[in-house]
Amino acid sequence: AQSVTQPDIHITVSEGASLELRCNYSYGATPYLFWYVQSPGQGLQLLLKYFSGDTLVQGIKGFEAEFKRSQSSFNLRKPSVHWSDAAEYFCAVGDTGGFKTIFGAGTRLFVKA
Amino acid sequence: GAVVSQHPSWVICKSGTSVKIECRSLDFQATTMFWYRQFPKQSLMLMATSNEGSKATYEQGVEKDKFLINHASLTLSTLTVTSAHPEDSSFYICSERGNRSEQYFGPGTRLTVT
Numbered sequence: 537a538q539s540v541t542q543p544d545i546h547i548t549v550s551e552g553a554s555l556e557l558r559c560n561y562s563y564g565a566t567p568y569l570f571w572y573v574q575s576p577g578q579g580l581q582l583l584l585k586y587f588s589g590d591t592l593v594q595g596i597k598g599f600e601a602e603f604k605r606s607q608s609s610f611n612l613r614k615p616s617v618h619w620s621d622a623a624e625y626f627c628a629v630g631d632t633g634g635f636k637t638i639f640g641a642g643t644r645l646f647v648k649a
Numbered sequence: 650g651a652v653v654s655q656h657p658s659w660v661i662c663k664s665g666t667s668v669k670i671e672c673r674s675l676d677f678q679a680t681t682m683f684w685y686r687q688f689p690k691q692s693l694m695l696m697a698t699s700n701e702g703s704k705a706t707y708e709q710g711v712e713k714d715k716f717l718i719n720h721a722s723l724t725l726s727t728l729t730v731t732s733a734h735p736e737d738s739s740f741y742i743c744s745e746r747g748n749r750s751e752q753y754f755g756p757g758t759r760l761t762v763t
Contacts, residue, residue: 568750579742579754587749619700626692630750637750641692
């Protein structure tokens, strides 16, 4: 069965520091992979997506993610975090054969000055 | 990406009443839309898949008679919480599916049942 694991419930980084949010998935084939961001009281916004091809994916707001098949991972990175990046981040796996998307539990990012 | 709106953004209702939440696709004809529920500090829980012109597909454990979903057009899906109770208080989010299962989310509706 498909599953998504985000090992870190919350992470705190200093403004200007680099960021890496971890995501591991379980899926029988190459999945569609996504990262979404949710600000408090808001819906989710798609940051980036991986379908195939280049394993390093660029997204909006300076984020990138790398698909590593051998590790079943799709970690999100940003070289320099801004205070406005404080939010909840969800990794997700899309079912390539159907419609459903499985979301991880989320990682809350805190940014300190 | 697609733009999805929800209305209302926040609603308070009394226990026993019904509340309708609208989800509109503003720039895309969405044959499939999803309804999620999110509890504080938790991930999204898929409630149902809304299919235009046909009955919604509900996830296990979701009461279809309590959470009525209608998807009468390609741009509008509605979720009606019938006979609402305080335990139905939650954040409800809809989304529409893109071409490769990416999703575009509405801003969410916070329901408080008193």
